[in-house]
Amino acid sequence: MGDHFVLLVDRLLTESTLEAAIESRNRSIQAAKSAATDDSSKKVDFGDISSPRKLVECKICHDEDRDSNMETPCSCSGSLKVC
Numbered sequence: 001m002g003d004h005f006v007l008l009v010d011r012l013l014t015e016s017t018l019e020a021a022i023e024s025r026n027r028s029i030q031a032a033k034s035a036a037t038d039d040s041s042k043k044v045d046f047g048d049i050s051s052p053r054k055l056v057e058c059k060i061c062h063d064e065d066r067d068s069n070m071e072t073p074c075s076c077s078g079s080l081k082v083c
Contacts, residue, residue: 004015
């Protein structure tokens with residue numbers, strides 16, 4: 001019969017270029033899906049944020065900090081020379 005034409009987003013396409021446009025669209029959709037999947041696989045650790053923040057004081061220099069940070073010596077390094 002005759003040639004088939006399809007109007008796609010203000011463009012006049014022939015049958016052969018329509019197939020190429022559809023394949024291109026499918027590839028871009030697949031790329032977007034895989035990018036969304038990659039972002040969702042990343043995990044964020046909120047363990048430190050959800051823990052209660054208790055302030056403690058160094059027994060030597062009386063410097064205050066969170067209890068988890070005071071496991072190692074503070075700025076005085078356990079010495080009275082700094083005080």
